[in-house]
Amino acid sequence: MKKLVNPTIGEIVATDYRTATVFQKYGIDFCCRGNRTIEEACKDQPIDFEKILNDLAAIKKQKDDTGPEFRSWPLDQLVDYIQYKHHKYVEEKLEQIKPLLDKVCNVHGKYHPELYKIQKEFMEGAGELTKHMKKEEFILFPFIKKMATQGQVSSPLFKTVQNPISMMLHEHDTEGERFRKISSLTDQYAPPTDACNTYILTYALLKEFEEDLHLHIHLENNILFPKALALEKKLDH
Numbered sequence: 001m002k003k004l005v006n007p008t009i010g011e012i013v014a015t016d017y018r019t020a021t022v023f024q025k026y027g028i029d030f031c032c033r034g035n036r037t038i039e040e041a042c043k044d045q046p047i048d049f050e051k052i053l054n055d056l057a058a059i060k061k062q063k064d065d066t067g068p069e070f071r072s073w074p075l076d077q078l079v080d081y082i083q084y085k086h087h088k089y090v091e092e093k094l095e096q097i098k099p100l101l102d103k104v105c106n107v108h109g110k111y112h113p114e115l116y117k118i119q120k121e122f123m124e125g126a127g128e129l130t131k132h133m134k135k136e137e138f139i140l141f142p143f144i145k146k147m148a149t150q151g152q153v154s155s156p157l158f159k160t161v162q163n164p165i166s167m168m169l170h171e172h173d174t175e176g177e178r179f180r181k182i183s184s185l186t187d188q189y190a191p192p193t194d195a196c197n198t199y200i201l202t203y204a205l206l207k208e209f210e211e212d213l214h215l216h217i218h219l220e221n222n223i224l225f226p227k228a229l230a231l232e233k234k235l236d237h
Contacts, residue, residue: 009041010034010222014071018062020218022055031217032176070223075148075231078224079141086216087133093209094126100202108199112192118185122206125178132171140164144228153235161232165225172217179210 013020013030023030028041042049070078101119109115139157146152147161158164183189189207191200 006037008035008037010218012038012056013218014222016060017070017215017218018059019056020214022052022059024214025055026052028052029176029180031214031221032173034218034222070219071227075224075227076145078219078227079145079148082216082219082224083137083141086212086219087137089212090129090133090209090216093205093212094130097122097202097205097209098126100198100205104199104202107196108194111194114185118182118206121178121182121185125175128171129175132168132175135164136168140168144224147228147231147235151235153232161228165229169221169225172221175213176217179213182206183210 007015009023009028009030011034013023013034020030026047027045028047033041036044038052039049041047042052070081073081101115101122105115105119140161143152143155143157143161143164155161186203186206189203191203195203
């Protein structure tokens with residue numbers, strides 16, 4: 001497993017998404033902060049470096065039946081997948097979770113005031129994610145698809161694809177931090193003993209939403225964006 005020491009965490013997960021479970025186990029952000037090495041992550045947190053390597057080695061020994069190998073996909077196919085699977089998921093779940101949070105706050109907010117903080121964070125994130133996805137769908141994604149299918153590298157909107165990518169990375173960081181707050185406020189999505197079924201469902205959906213967001217951001221930060229930058233560089237020479 002020594003060969004996994006130097007690559008970034010994002011590169012490791014991009015090679016085999018099963019390894020994401022190891023980083024989640026140790027509380028290491030593999031999507032928004034996937035540009036660190038394992039060694040660097042262990043310096044930031046009191047984590048046993050060798051244990052992580054052993055767990056990664058165990059994952060590698062298991063049969064790989066996790067599904068698509070996203071790194072091998074053409075860029076236009078990956079863009080479509082992200083948009084029609086993950087963007088659509090976000091849109092649908094936002095509309096499902098918002099009224100549930102309203103109900104839970106109204107019924108349980110008196111005894112669980114943290115619910116109002118959770119609701120505030122989620123609603124702010126809902127607005128920012130909606131704007132973020134539209135910027136990707138109308139500006140960044142079409143340009144990446146043109147590069148992939150037509151070899152086009154010039155854009156009247158930005159000098160290089162690095163510019164919108166840098167903006168998207170910053171916004172990903174913001175939402176990653178927001179959901180770390182929500183996770184902490186919910187005690188890692190563990191409902192209290194007096195929680196009703198709606199309360200339990202709301203926490204379960206928030207947890208599922210964060211997990212999907214991790215994969216969503218991972219596909220962009222660690223696969224789509226690096227490949228788009230590499231393609232632009234290749235086409236520009």
